[in-house]
Amino acid sequence: MAHDSIQLPCGGDGACMRCKVTPPTEETLTCSICVAPWHVGCLASKPKTLASTLQWHCPDCSGDPLLPPSIATDGSSSELFVAIKAIEAGTSEWES
Numbered sequence: 001m002a003h004d005s006i007q008l009p010c011g012g013d014g015a016c017m018r019c020k021v022t023p024p025t026e027e028t029l030t031c032s033i034c035v036a037p038w039h040v041g042c043l044a045s046k047p048k049t050l051a052s053t054l055q056w057h058c059p060d061c062s063g064d065p066l067l068p069p070s071i072a073t074d075g076s077s078s079e080l081f082v083a084i085k086a087i088e089a090g091t092s093e094w095e096s
Contacts, residue, residue: 007044007059009036018042031058 008017009031015022016039028037029047032055040046047053 007038007042009038009058009060016042029053029056029058031056031061033057033061036060 006018010016010023010028013022014037019039019042021039021041023039023041027040029040029043030037036058038058044059047056
């Protein structure tokens, strides 16, 4: 599986949003910040030690989303990404 595209967590149904597989519990990592489960097989950067999995931060929380060039350069996708990040940061013009 190529790891050069955007990374996505597992959804509410437990299936990885990237590869669509429902990994067993032992093949998922839970972010210590947002508590989202992630499929280890689809992570571009895996924890190096067992101890590091206890305080693991997902790509979203660590600030390392690894956006593919198509999203970073496509105008409409880029605008959507900027809007999402503004909402997350609480600086959206949509909020009253």
